[in-house]
Amino acid sequence: MSNYEVENYEAERYEADHEEPQRPIRVLLADDQPLVLSALRMLLNVTPDVALVGEAASGAQAVRMARELVPDVVVMDIRMPGMDGIEATALLTGATGPRVIILTTFDEDDNIYRALRAGASGFLVKDMALEEILGAIRVVASGDALIAPSVTRRLIEEFAGRPDPAPRPTPQLAGITDRERQVLTLVGRGLTNAEIADRLYISGATVKTHLARLFAKLDAHDRAQLVIVAYESGLVTPSR
Numbered sequence: 001m002s003n004y005e006v007e008n009y010e011a012e013r014y015e016a017d018h019e020e021p022q023r024p025i026r027v028l029l030a031d032d033q034p035l036v037l038s039a040l041r042m043l044l045n046v047t048p049d050v051a052l053v054g055e056a057a058s059g060a061q062a063v064r065m066a067r068e069l070v071p072d073v074v075v076m077d078i079r080m081p082g083m084d085g086i087e088a089t090a091l092l093t094g095a096t097g098p099r100v101i102i103l104t105t106f107d108e109d110d111n112i113y114r115a116l117r118a119g120a121s122g123f124l125v126k127d128m129a130l131e132e133i134l135g136a137i138r139v140v141a142s143g144d145a146l147i148a149p150s151v152t153r154r155l156i157e158e159f160a161g162r163p164d165p166a167p168r169p170t171p172q173l174a175g176i177t178d179r180e181r182q183v184l185t186l187v188g189r190g191l192t193n194a195e196i197a198d199r200l201y202i203s204g205a206t207v208k209t210h211l212a213r214l215f216a217k218l219d220a221h222d223r224a225q226l227v228i229v230a231y232e233s234g235l236v237t238p239s240r
Contacts, residue, residue: 030062059083093119188230
């Protein structure tokens with residue numbers, strides 16, 4: 001059996017072993033603006049594949065409720081009284097934590113970077129259509145990347161412009177295989193799954209398998225966080 005066939009076979013086995021029964025996506029809303037909460041509540045309550053499990057008005061309350069209610073996704077405002085949404089995100093996310101979508105009226109690059117570094121799986125602004133926010137919830141809940149490759153490239157450019165882009169040690173990389181390192185490098189360069197498959201002469205399913213293993217080994221929730229690891233570990237050094 002060739003290496004190509006072996007990798008494809010492993011990919012099929014991995015996907016089969018990780019299939020889960022369909023159930024509604026459990027969502028917790030965290031925002032101190034009643035109008036925003038009302039609009040999102042109305043949307044989620046009429047969406048069959050989503051279940052609204054709670055509403056929080058502060059970051060601290062969101063953390064408490066998330067730990068009690070165990071949502072799949074938390075839609076989190078940045079600016080709330082007391083603990084802000086980014087601090088709350090950092091406390092919640094991890095290997096077993098919920099996925100967090102940051103929802104704010106502010107879309108400055110610094111907030112995007114801070115949110116992603118805290119572990120957020122997405123970053124949306126409040127003037128987006130409600131259907132787009134609903135679509136983002138589904139994407140994040142499925143484990144797919146919310147940030148498009150074009151935005152990934154913009155993030156890389158933003159990292160390159162920071163005053164101290166020097167690589168820092170990333171002990172987790174010691175546990176990844178050579179192939180996973182190749183995939184991580186190409187993700188960091190902004191390539192899509194199809195482009196990675198073409199570059200490495202593997203199938204799209206195999207790319208997804210390697211990504212799933214990278215998420216687990218690097219404690220990353222999505223593609224954007226892999227980009228951050230690739231940059232900060234020195235695998236990718238964007239040109240200025």
